[in-house]
Amino acid sequence: MAESPAxxxxxxxxxxxxxxxAGHSTAAKSNELYRCNLARGQTGLSVAFDLPTxxxxxxxxxxxxxxxxxVGVPVAHKGDxxxxxxxxxxxxxxxxxxxxxxxxxLLALYVVCAEENGVDPRVLQGTTQNDIVKEFLARGxxxxxxxxxxxxxxxxxxxxxxxxxxxNPINICSYHLxxxxxxxxxxxxxxxxxxxxxxxxxxxxxxxxxxxAVFSRVSFFVNAGVRFVExxxxxxxxxxxWEQLGRERFGVRDAKxxxxxxxxxxxxxxLTEAQPENNVQxxxxxxxxxxLGRDARARAVQLPAWNEALGLPRxxxxxxxxxxxxxxxxxTDLLEYPxxxxxxxxxxxxxxxxxxxxxxxxxTVARQDGVDAAVAYMKxxxxxxxxxxxxxxxxxxxxxxxxxxxxxxxxxxxAAGADGGIMTVDAGVEAEQIAALVAWRERRDATAxxxxxxxxxxxxxxxxxxxxxxxxxAARAGVTTGxxxxxxxxxxxxxxxxxxxxxxxxxxxVSTEGDLxxxxxxxxxxxxxxxxxIKILVGKPGLDGHSNGAEQIAVxxxxxxxxxxxxxxxxxxxxxxxxxxQEGVHVIGLSILSGSHRELVAEITRxxxxxxxxxxxxxxxxxxxxxxxxLKEAGVAVVFTPKDFDLTQIMRTVVxxxxxxxxxxxxxx
Numbered sequence: 001m002a003e004s005p006a007x008x009x010x011x012x013x014x015x016x017x018x019x020x021x022a023g024h025s026t027a028a029k030s031n032e033l034y035r036c037n038l039a040r041g042q043t044g045l046s047v048a049f050d051l052p053t054x055x056x057x058x059x060x061x062x063x064x065x066x067x068x069x070x071v072g073v074p075v076a077h078k079g080d081x082x083x084x085x086x087x088x089x090x091x092x093x094x095x096x097x098x099x100x101x102x103x104x105x106l107l108a109l110y111v112v113c114a115e116e117n118g119v120d121p122r123v124l125q126g127t128t129q130n131d132i133v134k135e136f137l138a139r140g141x142x143x144x145x146x147x148x149x150x151x152x153x154x155x156x157x158x159x160x161x162x163x164x165x166x167x168n169p170i171n172i173c174s175y176h177l178x179x180x181x182x183x184x185x186x187x188x189x190x191x192x193x194x195x196x197x198x199x200x201x202x203x204x205x206x207x208x209x210x211x212x213a214v215f216s217r218v219s220f221f222v223n224a225g226v227r228f229v230e231x232x233x234x235x236x237x238x239x240x241x242w243e244q245l246g247r248e249r250f251g252v253r254d255a256k257x258x259x260x261x262x263x264x265x266x267x268x269x270x271l272t273e274a275q276p277e278n279n280v281q282x283x284x285x286x287x288x289x290x291x292l293g294r295d296a297r298a299r300a301v302q303l304p305a306w307n308e309a310l311g312l313p314r315x316x317x318x319x320x321x322x323x324x325x326x327x328x329x330x331x332t333d334l335l336e337y338p339x340x341x342x343x344x345x346x347x348x349x350x351x352x353x354x355x356x357x358x359x360x361x362x363x364t365v366a367r368q369d370g371v372d373a374a375v376a377y378m379k380x381x382x383x384x385x386x387x388x389x390x391x392x393x394x395x396x397x398x399x400x401x402x403x404x405x406x407x408x409x410x411x412x413x414x415a416a417g418a419d420g421g422i423m424t425v426d427a428g429v430e431a432e433q434i435a436a437l438v439a440w441r442e443r444r445d446a447t448a449x450x451x452x453x454x455x456x457x458x459x460x461x462x463x464x465x466x467x468x469x470x471x472x473x474a475a476r477a478g479v480t481t482g483x484x485x486x487x488x489x490x491x492x493x494x495x496x497x498x499x500x501x502x503x504x505x506x507x508x509x510v511s512t513e514g515d516l517x518x519x520x521x522x523x524x525x526x527x528x529x530x531x532x533x534i535k536i537l538v539g540k541p542g543l544d545g546h547s548n549g550a551e552q553i554a555v556x557x558x559x560x561x562x563x564x565x566x567x568x569x570x571x572x573x574x575x576x577x578x579x580x581x582q583e584g585v586h587v588i589g590l591s592i593l594s595g596s597h598r599e600l601v602a603e604i605t606r607x608x609x610x611x612x613x614x615x616x617x618x619x620x621x622x623x624x625x626x627x628x629x630x631l632k633e634a635g636v637a638v639v640f641t642p643k644d645f646d647l648t649q650i651m652r653t654v655v656x657x658x659x660x661x662x663x664x665x666x667x668x669x
Contacts, residue, residue: 013294013297013335013336015043016298017094017299017301018301018325019046020302020318021046022047022318023048023072024070024071025073027075030073035087041326045088048072049073050071051544052064052067052543053075053076055485055543055545056102056488057481058437059430060434062572065430066430068433071594075109075481081106081110085113090119090124091123095125095126095127096300097126100130100135100141101485102481103128103129104155104156104468107156108471108472110124111124124166127167128156130156132146132153133375134172134173134174136497137180137382138382139180140497140547140569140570142495144492145493150197150201152467154205155205158202159466161217165213170198170217174238175221175265179223181383181387181388184234186385188238190361190365191238192245195218195245196249203250215250215258216254218261220262220263221264222234222290223266224264226282229347232292235289235296236293237351237354241359262298263300264300264302266301267286271304271309272643273310273622273641276309278401278402283304295341303322304321305318306321307414310622310624311420365377379497383555387552403645420625425595448477449479449483452470452474456479456488457487457488460492497569499554499566501554501555515648520560522652523560529664534586534655535562536562536587536588537566538564538591539576540568540591541571541573541576541592542570542596544592545570546593546594547591550591562651565579574607576590577608580615586615588608589618590604597621598627601617601619605634614661615661618637618654619631623639638653638654
């Protein structure tokens with residue numbers, strides 16, 4: 001048989017692992033979805049946990065109200081994990097779990113589930129995301145302060161490298177940094193700085209001889225936007241930088257251990273509510289960024305659904321995203337060639353440009369004494385970058401088809417129908433989960449649970465010990481997610497991450513200075529009429545940690561001349577009402593992206609009325625059209641969704657609401 005020419009591979013490459021990010025309602029219903037997706041050709045699992053599970057609360061906790069089963073599956077104990085993985089072969093399955101603050105706990109539940117099904121933990125394959133730094137920067141599902149959180153991350157890695165050697169114990173997530181506004185250079189630099197901090201921490205908990213094995217098990221979870229040439233260059237730059245770090249900083253010599261291994265979900269930030277059918281071609285182009293070049297090809301890919309800017313995708317929508325991957329892998333000739341960018345002076349130049357910028361940014365982080373100390377700097381930099389992106393959309397410098405250009409559209413038949421084009425979680429799921437939780441607590445061995453929690457607190461207080469053995473023992477005893485996290489909160493306390501709003505740059509980021517100046521004049525006029533400066537409370541109720549939109553609203557309100565009260569994420573309704581009373585605010589803005597808006601907003605508006613707070617309430621988030629009427633009936637004045645991208649216009653509406661509430665005549669202009 002003749003040899004293949006140099007421009008072709010002798011054998012077609014194997015496809016990457018294909019996943020869909022999924023989980024909702026209950027463990028049993030999510031298991032049904034997983035088995036269905038696997039039957040349709042999905043080759044790995046990607047588990048989405050609900051916000052209470054991610055942040056360490058049981059379903060009956062106050063902060064879990066309205067959040068149970070909404071953005072993922074609730075897993076409270078090993079019984080739930082058994083139901084979630086029922087009939088799924090854990091000895092051969094590759095399971096990715098998007099979990100961070102409670103990663104040691106969820107891995108412990110997975111290990112116990114495997115053991116009780118006769119599977120040796122040493123054969124388990126998969127990934128725990130376990131990247132806590134990016135939670136402080138971008139996603140908000142942290143539970144404990146930075147120091148103890150990094151210790152948990154390091155303990156999990158140190159445990160798995162010897163006890164679960166096929167497991168990827170951490171997924172350094174640049175994905176969420178891009179969602180928070182990071183430029184490609186910032187995404188590279190902050191992710192690599194984060195990885196350095198993690199490896200330094202693990203280096204204090206394992207023998208030096210194990211660091212090569214540790215380095216080889218660190219994977220990355222990256223983002224790929226629609227500028228797919230630039231995004232591909234970013235990945236090549238990350239691979240070069242990662243190998244350099246391994247050799248020069250951590251002394252790794254084995255070429256196999258030095259490989260840059262990454263999985264990807266393509267960009268959700270660029271998905272639009274307006275003309276959502278355009279999201280399909282965006283997703284396809286973004287998938288090319290991580291598959292086109294063989295030398296920097298992703299090991300695993302999960303694609304969002306076309307309608308994720310509207311709400312929770314249905315099984316059919318997830319199937320569509322899986323089919324996109326399958327067409328790309330099996331129908332095109334993508335996997336038949338060597339790296340098609342090899343020798344490209346354009347790609348080489350772009351990669352070098354990104355490497356230079358990333359190294360400079362990493363040096364800035366290092367000068368601040370590492371990642372822990374630099375969190376506030378990185379957070380404010382992300383807020384600034386996100387603000388610049390919004391400015392470019394507002395001004396039209398960055399074209400988003402269907403949103404700020406070519407906005408005329410036929411109604412989408414994809415979003416028509418009784419379900420509004422998305423899946424909704426049954427309102428009874430939360431009560432069902434709470435009842436099941438109560439029953440679980442009643443039938444377990446309370447003495448064994450108490451002893452396990454006591455041991456967990458003891459080990460948590462001793463930094464020299466690894467938390468994982470006590471965590472696995474607690475999982476075996478029947479401890480719940482909320483109890484495990486509370487035991488650690490008892491030792492380490494609560495924590496609130498920096499918001500980045502106070503440090504963000506001043507009004508240079510707005511689209512048109514004249515528009516902002518006119519708004520400032522209107523703010524001054526209304527403030528003078530009501531006797532003091534307009535004050536807005538921007539609140540993030542519940543467990544939704546996606547604060548990018550709330551931060552940009554807070555910054556734009558500040559730039560427009562309003563007094564701003566913004567205390568960050570994870571507020572209870574009572575905390576929001578108390579703050580509104582104490583601060584004497586004129587308007588309250590609530591931001592919710594988790595689907596819990598109906599429950600939480602109604603509870604807040606009732607509490608505000610009971611407390612005598614007479615201020616209009618506006619709500620922003622991923623809110624289906626079908627829910628708007630219910631929110632307004634609950635007392636909401638205006639609802640904003642992702643299609644409302646002009647922040648200055650939003651603030652103009654807010655100021656007009658305050659003026660109307662206080663009987664101030666409308667502006668004449």
